[in-house]
Amino acid sequence: xxxxxxxxxxxxxxxxxxxAVAYRMLGSVAxxxxxxxxxxxxxxxxxxxxxxxxxxxxxxxxxxxxxNVLRSRETRREDSFDVHVPDPVISYDDGTDPEYExxxxxxxxxxLLVVLDTLTPAERLAFVLHDMFAVPFDEIAAVIEKSTAATxxxxxxxxxxxxxxxPTPDADxxxxxxxxxxxxxAARDGDLDALVAVLDPDxxxxxxxxxxxxFTVTLSGARTVAGRAVTFGQLSPFARPALVNGAAGVVVxxxxxxxxxxxxxxxxxxxVAIDVLADSARLPALVDVRADR
Numbered sequence: 001x002x003x004x005x006x007x008x009x010x011x012x013x014x015x016x017x018x019x020a021v022a023y024r025m026l027g028s029v030a031x032x033x034x035x036x037x038x039x040x041x042x043x044x045x046x047x048x049x050x051x052x053x054x055x056x057x058x059x060x061x062x063x064x065x066x067x068n069v070l071r072s073r074e075t076r077r078e079d080s081f082d083v084h085v086p087d088p089v090i091s092y093d094d095g096t097d098p099e100y101e102x103x104x105x106x107x108x109x110x111x112l113l114v115v116l117d118t119l120t121p122a123e124r125l126a127f128v129l130h131d132m133f134a135v136p137f138d139e140i141a142a143v144i145e146k147s148t149a150a151t152x153x154x155x156x157x158x159x160x161x162x163x164x165x166x167p168t169p170d171a172d173x174x175x176x177x178x179x180x181x182x183x184x185x186a187a188r189d190g191d192l193d194a195l196v197a198v199l200d201p202d203x204x205x206x207x208x209x210x211x212x213x214x215f216t217v218t219l220s221g222a223r224t225v226a227g228r229a230v231t232f233g234q235l236s237p238f239a240r241p242a243l244v245n246g247a248a249g250v251v252v253x254x255x256x257x258x259x260x261x262x263x264x265x266x267x268x269x270x271x272v273a274i275d276v277l278a279d280s281a282r283l284p285a286l287v288d289v290r291a292d293r
Contacts, residue, residue, distance in 0.1 A: 004044075011040055014055050017133075018062050024128045025066035027086030027113040030285060035065040059135060063125060063143045070121035083216050085208035085277045086113040087286055088261045090251060091243045108132075109245050110263040110275040112166045114206065119158050126151050127158035167267045169247055176248035176266040177241065183264075183271060184250070187233035195226035200272040210279040225274070235259065251287055258287035 015036060022032035039061045051057045088110060116124050122144045129135040129143075141151040170176055179198055186194035199222040209215035219225050239250040244263035252259040260278040264271055277283065 007043065007048075010054060011043060011058070014058050017055070018058055021059060021128070021133060022062050022066055023089070024108055024113070024116070024132055025063070025124065026069055027117060029087040029089065031069055035062050035069065038065055056135075056139065059129070059133070060139065060143060063129060063135075063140075067121055067125050067143065070124060074121060082211050083206050083208050083218050084114075084117060085206055085275050086110060086117065087282070088244045088249070088263055088275075088277060089246075090249075090261060090287065092240070092251075092288075109166070109169065109247060109265065111265055111273050112162070113245075114275065115162050115165050119161065120154075122146070123154050123158040123161075126155040127162065130155045131159060167265055167272045169265050169267055170269065173243075173248060175269070176264070179266045179269060179271060180241075180248045180250065180264050183229070184236045184239055187229045188236035190230050190233055192223075192226050192230060195229050196222045198271055199225055200267070200270040203270075203272055203274070205274040205276065207276040208279055209276075210281060213279075215278060253287065258283040261287060 018036045018039060019032055022035040023029065026032050026035070039058055042061055043058065048054065048057065116128070119127065125144060126137075126140055129140050130137060137151045137155070138148045140155075141148045144151060144154075146154070182198050183195065186192075186198065201222050202220065203222055203225050205217075205219045205225045205228065207215055207217050207219075219228055235252050235254075238252050238254040238259065239262075240253065242249050242251045242261075244250075244261060247263060248266065249261065249263040251261050260276055261283070262277075263275040265273040277286075
C-alpha cells in the first residue's frame, strides 16, 4: 500500500466521528459532509509526519471549519426571525441501511439541535466538543483563541442554556411509535379531543417551510397544535414511518415528491415536541423518495 492509500485508509477510519462532530456543530448534513471533505483535502496537502494523534488533529481541523461556517451563518441570520429546523437524519423502519448510520450511532435529537442553534458559535463549539466528544478544554481553547478558563465558562454557559430545554424522550421506540400513530389516526379522523389526549399540555410545534413562508411558525399548547394537526390530517395517508434522528417520526411523500419530515419527542407517553421540515428547497437532498411505498 503506497503512502497516499495508507493516508486515505487512516482518514476513512476517522470519518464517522468527524461527520458526527460536524453534524452536531452545524445541524446540516450537506455542510457537515463539506467540512469533512475539506478536512481530507487539508490532510492530503499537509505534512503530518510530526502529528502524534491524527484523530485529534482532524477533529481540530473540522472544528475550525465548522466555527467559520457558524460565524458566517450568524452574520447572515442576525436579522432573520424565521424558525429554522436543522437537517433531519432519516432511516426507515423496514431495516434499510441509513445513509448516515455513523451520525445515528450516538443519536442527537432535532430538539437539541434547535437549542444548539441559539448558542453563539464559540459556546456551541465548546459544548459540542467537550460535552459530546470529551475533547479537553485546552484543545478547544486553541481553536476559539481563548484561555482554557474562558473556554470552560463558555461550555458551562451553554450547558445551562441547554439543560431543561430539551426533554428526554421515552426510551421505548415501540411506545413512541404507538403514540405517533395515534396522533396521525386522530388527525386523519379530525378528532380534536383524541389529538389533545396524545399531546402534552405544553407541546411545542416548530414548522420550517422556508424563509418567508406562512407555514414557517412556532405554535405551543395542546389545543393550538391539535387544531393545526387537523388541518393537515389529509396528508396522513402519505405519512410513512421513519426514524428521525433516532426517534419515531414520519416522512410524507406523495407522487414521488417529498412534502415534509416530522420528528416527534414522546415523553411520559405524550408528544412534547414536533419538528416539521417542509422546505421544498431542502427536502429533495434529505429524503429518499423510496419512503413512498
